[in-house]
Amino acid sequence: MTTSSSSPEIRYGEKVLQVEPYGAEAVAQADRHGKPRTQFTLWLGSNLTIADFALGFLPISMGMSWAWTIAAVVVGNLLGATVLAACAAMGPTYGTPQLIIGRFTFGRVGGYLPAVLNYLSTIGWFAVNNILGTFGLQVLFPHLAFWQGALILVFIQGLLAVYGHNLIHTYERIMAVVLGVLFLIATVIALSHHQALAAYRGGHGSPWVLFAVMVAASFSYIGSWGPYASDYSRYLRPSTSKARVFGFAFLGSFVASVWLELVGGAVAVLAASQNGNPISDLHQVMGGFGAIATIAIILGGTAADALNLYSNSLSAGAMDIRLPRWSLAVTAGLIGLILSLSGSGAFEQNYENFLLMLGYWIMPWLGVLFTDFYFLKRYRAAESDRRMQRTILWSGLVSFVVGFVVSIPFMSGPLYKGPIASALGGADLSFYISFLVSALLYMVLERTSSSHTALHH
Numbered sequence: 001m002t003t004s005s006s007s008p009e010i011r012y013g014e015k016v017l018q019v020e021p022y023g024a025e026a027v028a029q030a031d032r033h034g035k036p037r038t039q040f041t042l043w044l045g046s047n048l049t050i051a052d053f054a055l056g057f058l059p060i061s062m063g064m065s066w067a068w069t070i071a072a073v074v075v076g077n078l079l080g081a082t083v084l085a086a087c088a089a090m091g092p093t094y095g096t097p098q099l100i101i102g103r104f105t106f107g108r109v110g111g112y113l114p115a116v117l118n119y120l121s122t123i124g125w126f127a128v129n130n131i132l133g134t135f136g137l138q139v140l141f142p143h144l145a146f147w148q149g150a151l152i153l154v155f156i157q158g159l160l161a162v163y164g165h166n167l168i169h170t171y172e173r174i175m176a177v178v179l180g181v182l183f184l185i186a187t188v189i190a191l192s193h194h195q196a197l198a199a200y201r202g203g204h205g206s207p208w209v210l211f212a213v214m215v216a217a218s219f220s221y222i223g224s225w226g227p228y229a230s231d232y233s234r235y236l237r238p239s240t241s242k243a244r245v246f247g248f249a250f251l252g253s254f255v256a257s258v259w260l261e262l263v264g265g266a267v268a269v270l271a272a273s274q275n276g277n278p279i280s281d282l283h284q285v286m287g288g289f290g291a292i293a294t295i296a297i298i299l300g301g302t303a304a305d306a307l308n309l310y311s312n313s314l315s316a317g318a319m320d321i322r323l324p325r326w327s328l329a330v331t332a333g334l335i336g337l338i339l340s341l342s343g344s345g346a347f348e349q350n351y352e353n354f355l356l357m358l359g360y361w362i363m364p365w366l367g368v369l370f371t372d373f374y375f376l377k378r379y380r381a382a383e384s385d386r387r388m389q390r391t392i393l394w395s396g397l398v399s400f401v402v403g404f405v406v407s408i409p410f411m412s413g414p415l416y417k418g419p420i421a422s423a424l425g426g427a428d429l430s431f432y433i434s435f436l437v438s439a440l441l442y443m444v445l446e447r448t449s450s451s452h453t454a455l456h457h
Contacts, residue, residue, distance in 0.1 A: 012166070020164025023325035024317030032237045034246035038089065038169055039088055042232050042251030042383040045172035046181040046307050047222070048133035049300035051125070052257050054278045055221055056264020059214045065201020069265055070335040072211045076218025077257045085250035090373055092234030092240040097311070098230040099318035105396035105442070106370045108320075113397070115318035117361045118227045122312035124354055125224070125330060125338035126305050130154060132338065133301030135279040136294045150340045157302050161309035162326045165235060168306050175303040176252075182296035183263065189286055190266040190294075190300060200269045212427035213412070219431060222257050228311035228368055241435040262302075266425035309333055353414045360411065363431045364403030367438035368396045377448060395445035403438025407431075 010030045011021050022031075059069040087098055094101050099118060103111040130153050137149035160168055191197075233245055264278065271281035279297055283290035287384035313328035321328065412428035421428055 003208060014166060016166045017161060017163070017171050018166075019326055020166065021427075022165075023328075024097055026100075027235055027282070028331060029108070029238075029334070031091075032095065032235055034169075034236050036240060036248050037244055038173075038238065039233060039248040040252040041173040041176040042169055043084070043088075043225075044256045045175035045179060045252075045303045047253050047256035048175070048183055048260055048296075049130055049256075050136070050279070051221065051301075052260035052296060053264040053267075053300075054132060055217060056216055056261040056266075057268040057278055057281075057418055059210070060202075060265050060268035062210050062213065064199060064214065064364040065202035066197070066206070066265075068202070068207050068211055069214065070262065072214035073218055073258055073261045073265075076215040077254050077261070078220030079215075079224055080219040081250045081254035081257070083219075084229050084253050085246040086223045086370060086374070087226040087229035087234045087366070088249035089242040089246040091230030092236040092238055092242070092245065093240070094230070095234050096230070097234065097314040097318065098226070098228050099202065099315055100371075101319075102227075102369055103229060105145050105368045105393060106400070107390040107393040107396070110392040110394075112226065112319050114400075115315050119312060119319070119417050120306045121224060121362075122228070122315060123336055123339065126157075126308040126312065126332070126336040126352060127343055128395045129301040129308070130157075130303045130340040131343060133298045133305075135277055136298040136301070139279055139283050140291060140293050140298075147341055150289060150337055153298075153302065153305070154333050154337045154340075157305040157309055158330060159312065160306035161333070162301070164325070165232070167262050168310060169232070171306060172303060175299060179296055179300055179303065182292055182299075183260065185289060186282070186286060186293045186296065187259070187263055189289055190263060191272065193266075193270050193285075196270055197266055202224060206425055209425040209427050210278050213428070214413075216359075216428045216431060219260060223359055223431075224362060225253065225307075226402045228307070228314070231311050232307070232312055252368040280305040294440045305336075309336070323362055335440070357415065358415050359431050360407070360413075360434070361404065364407070364434040364438035367403055367435040368399050368442045370395075371439045371442045372446070375443065395442060395449060399438045399442035399445060401434075402441055403434040406437045408433035 009028075011028065012018065012031045014033050056073075059072060064072070087216055090098070090101055099111060099115050102114055106114065130150055133153045134149035135147055137152065138144055138146065141149075162169055202348040221290045229249065233249070256294065267278070267285050268281050270285045279294060282293050282297065311327055312332040313325045316328040316332070317325060407430035407439070409418035409420040410428065410430040410433045412426050412430075417426065418430070421430070
């Protein structure tokens with residue numbers, strides 16, 4: 001794996017209606033293009049979505065007050081957007097997908113583990129968004145069978161993923177404007193019911209415990225983009241400012257996620273529904289504008305799922321599956337369709353379970369990755385090539401596993417609640433524990449290894 005290419009030929013450049021020729025390999029210097037501001041529209045458009053909107057129902061269903069809901073949403077997304085942006089800032093340096101960058105700390109074969117986990121994560125998010133988008137189509141077209149709606153959306157999203165990077169960026173720029181206008185209308189209508197919103201007081205649960213649960217959920221959603229953030233910044237030139245890439249990616253993701261989650265919370269209060277379908281609740285609250293709001297939800301789902309499907313194909317490439325990227329995207333689309341058809345019942349419970357369990361592998365992985373890139377700063381091309389070709393880099397893999405294992409008692413999910421989380425009333429601190437433990441252990445192991453190497457030279 002190399003991080004640059006000497007070929008002057010422009011194979012792809014800024015062409016939009018051409019199937020992207022690159023898979024998990026590094027982008028040639030001649031094909032590098034774009035500006036940091038493209039990160040803003042990409043992450044804004046891809047986060048004005050169904051999943052963000054549906055997440056806003058969670059604090060209301062738990063009985064959180066408005067003040068606590070707003071605080072939790074802001075804090076969770078502040079942390080999550082920082083993770084996403086820090087990952088996006090790595091793209092121009094390496095010119096490779098995020099999981100290939102991970103080989104620098106895990107080795108080629110060691111990198112298979114996060115690649116498999118990310119493959120499963122992206123498929124899961126794809127199915128979640130597809131289910132919600134299909135609910136939206138059924139609201140607009142009541143006689144449409146679920147399988148028909150799901151198939152339509154998979155075809156559209158699959159087409160975007162097959163064409164790849166440039167078409168996705170173009171689509172997200174359009175969606176940032178279209179969805180921004182549509183959700184602005186939905187926001188104005190929701191706020192017109194300000195008396196009903198002001199009258200909402202929430203339940204009587206422990207506010208700090210509920211706050212911790214919602215922070216973890218918001219953080220998990222936006223932070224889960226981290227393992228594929230550089231997939232969409234790797235075409236930027238190596239000289240591109242990391243700070244500008246970080247800033248634009250942070251703003252786009254933070255603004256979109258906070259906005260949509262709070263709109264979702266407002267709709268949950270106004271609908272006061274127990275039907276488990278955020279889309280029909282939105283349609284009900286919007287009144288005569290229900291169709292417009294539902295269209296926004298559907299388009300938002302396609303904007304997010306184009307990224308999920310595309311990055312899924314790159315995850316397969318990071319496992320050294322030697323098939324064309326477009327064929328991997330088509331395969332993942334078919335798997336996602338099957339999952340959508342089998343997971344459409346009891347949606348809210350399935351979604352919450354998936355969301356809260358998702359981030360457990362991501363944070364110890366990022367703890368290792370961030371320590372190497374931002375603290376040890378060992379990203380020179382020659383050293384990157386050497387380390388990426390190593391079969392397994394044990395310091396990274398051991399730190400990842402230990403960080404994950406140590407965090408287990410702090411986990412508080414629907415399928416498992418650790419003893420420390422139980423003692424804290426159900427608050428989930430595992431994301432932060434796993435990140436810190438893996439980062440600190442990796443720092444110690446690498447510094448020890450460097451000292452040992454120096455003594456033997």
